Amino acid sequence: MSHPKFVSFSRGGSTGYGLLTETGIVDLSARHGSKWPTLREVVEAGVLTLLAEDAKNLPADFQLSEITYEIPIPQPEKIICVGVNFPDRNEEYKDGQAAPANPSLFIRFPRSFTGHDQPLIRPPESPQLDYEGEIVVVIGKGGRRIPEAQALDHIAALSLCNEGTIRDWVRHAKFNVTQGKNFDRTGSIGPWLVPYVDESQLADIKLETRVNGEVRQSDRTSRMVFSFRKIINYISTFTTLVPGDVIVTGTPTGAGARFDPPIWLKPGDVVEVEADGIGILHNTIADEV
Structure with a gap:
């Protein structure tokens, strides 16, 4: 359907x-x-x-x-992103640590995203533009300390994100990744919002990222370290979620940084993020003018 x-x-x-x-x-x-x-x-x-x-x-x-x-929700109050939320992503960081007890989170600004079919912009400060295909949930019913059992009732719609990242800039400081996650128009959200109806739309769907037609990331949401329910419950513990808030829920293993040598996105590349029942988010790459 x-x-x-x-x-x-x-x-x-x-x-x-x-x-x-x-x-x-x-x-x-x-x-x-x-x-x-x-x-x-x-x-x-x-x-x-x-x-x-x-x-x-x-x-x-x-x-x-x-x-x-354009990005589906203009000027949301919050865009909250989940880091390291698929198996093997921890191993990518080579720190030998077990899966964490709580999700890693960071904030992005609306202007760090562009829409479907628009180019992601590579800034002059760094060539290390990387892709991260993710599923987006949009909050429809706000709340604080939302129980996991009720968490999915707070979702209004689903979308996709290419959570484009400037890799060397996420390493500029010891504890934060904000800089490398917020260069203007380095990521994308879209192409559209699909209304959320029931859990089957999220429970076990395939998420895939392709660069120039080559599959780079592929996994299923049933394998996420932190479930959609847990993410909403956890975030709403410390901040009140409001309608229109955007939660970007984590990317599978296979980002360009993990190749040896790394493979960065360059002008002319085509990146597609696809998830069952949601669609395909399509972007090219261009240098900042």
Whole structure:
């Protein structure tokens, strides 16, 4: 069963959101923007499914070729990323430590991401641009100290992320990776939001990253060290989650840094992140102008 796909876009100098259909984009922001200005407010109102139902038989307002994809949730309050969340990732770090008791977390800023079909930008400060394919959960119902048993009820939608990283800059200091994770437009989120309906959409799905068609990362969510339930429970212990918050849930082994010698992304490369039932996030690479 295919789920509705909600896109945030820019077109002709303005931004909006809509439903992707077989014939193009149904412009939901033109119909509902005064009430819900962006997909963040749509998520907060809990009306993704309602809008999809209302729009599914409407004619497209314009073609995909007319839009530029933007990250699905503009200006979320929080983008929280989980590090080292698949088996073998610990071994990649060669520190010999057992799997940790709690997830490693870091924050990214919205401007460190770009949309589907846009280039990831390699900055002049470093050639070490790397890929990390991940699944994104978007919070629909906020909360604090959310029990694991109820955690999935707080998810509104799913998306994908290429959590692009400047590798040498994550090693600039002893304890933090913030610098290497936040260069402008080094990562991507998209292509769209898929409404979350039930746990089968997350429980055991394949997550794969390809560079120029070559599979570099491939694993299944059932093998995650920290489950989606645990991640939401843990994060909400110390901060209140609010609708529209974005949680990037961790990447499988196989990033470019782990090759010998490392293989960094370069202009002309094509990176695809794919997950069952969610879609394919596609980006090229370009140097910062």
